Amino acid sequence: MNNNCVNIAISGLGLLTIDDIKKRLINGLPHSTQINWTHITDNKLDCLVINEDFFENNNIQKIINEKNIPYLKVSKVKRANDPHLLCTPITDEAALQNLIQSCLKMISNTPVQFQPSDLDSNSAMDSQLFNQIYNEYSRKLLLKDQYGTIAVLDHHAHWAWPDTTRQTFMTNESIMYVDATTSDFLRISRKHQKNLENWLFELIWNSPHFMHLPDDFATFRLHYWPQPIVTDQKIILQLSAAFSLGAQVSTVSEKLNISLMTVKKFVIANQAIKNIEKISLKDVRFSVQNTKIQESAESSQIANFFQKLKRRFGF
Structure with missing residues (x-):
């Protein structure tokens, strides 16, 4: 956790229940605190809300005990004297308020580590945020940042519906996503349907460096x-x-005479849409092919030079 963001996972519940819990958590946390809705296997998980039926699972217990994170068990059966129990439908928010206070306490106790020399790398995001979109249970997601709605996404059908009222087609490190609600579709038009991967690539390409x-x-x-x-x-x-x-990366920049920053932005935009993979140096073919073409051209020029000499002097 950093001092203005909390990573929360909600697992094993229906979409309506998840949406209800998310809205209550958003309303309960200060506006200065950003929520990153993540998954239970996230190494940076700060808080867990889970169906009680899965609570005793060994993996869940391991996550809670090893990370020592605040959690809630969601159940339809009300039981007294269990501060970690949240009953649905939600008529009493005491358990949620306790969870919020635990999250805020964790934030206040998190030391700020600031190193001026590493400012850019610390504030930059990882492409994993975008990769995780494809693993979300809910197929309709709302992509937003500090300036508002960016688009509604359907990662199953690979479509994006941008918010056409947005003035600039770019974003920054405040970007995040949540499950889309019915009201979110009122902000977009189905007529402006885009291929998800091409649209997401273009969004990152057009944005200032934030990854x-x-x-x-x-x-x-x-x-x-x-x-x-x-x-x-x-x-x-x-x-x-x-x-x-x-x-x-450096070879491409040199051979094509394109700035290193542009080449790197191309790489991270493709990483976001899971369209590029790291390989070993021995599997690189671009520089090898370039060298062969250059050597072939040079050999041809030398051969032509000697042919001209032969014709001139009658060899």
Whole structure:
């Protein structure tokens, strides 16, 4: 946990119950505290709300005991003297309020670690946030940031419906997602349907740097060529061609005369849509192919030079 974000997982419950609990938690926590709705296997999990039927599961017990995190068991059966029990339908929010207070106490007790030299890397996000979208139980998700709604997503059908009233097509490290509700669909139009992967690639490409950048000497291979509708299509095609062979970040920048930042942004945008994988240096083909083409061109030029000499002097 950091000092303005709490990672909460809600598991084993119906969508209506999950939506109800989320709304109550959002209303109960201060506006300055951001909630990251995550999954129970998240290493940074801060708080767990789970169906009582699964509470005694060994894995669940291990998570609660090892992490020593606040939790609630959700049940339809009311029992006295259990501060960790939340009964549904929810008529008494005492258990939720206790959970909120425990979360706030954890935040206040979390030491702030600030190192000026590492400011950019500490504030940057990991592409795992976007990868996790594809594993969510709810197929309709609301993507938002500090400026409001960005889009409603359907990761099963691979569609995105952007909020057309949004003035700028970019985001930052405040981006997050929650289960979409009926009211969320009133903000978007089904007529403006986009391919999820191409749209998400374009969102990250257009945004200022807010994700962890790969190392200069990292090597990757692209799975398929992204097809975003952006003004930088030529550059994206060049980068797609290079990384489809398997390439090193710094080599691509040097050979194509494209800035390192642009090459790295291409990589992280593809990482977000699970369209690129790390490979070993021995599997890189881009620099090898480039070298072979260059050597072939040089050999051809030398051969032509000697042919001209032979014709001139009658050899």
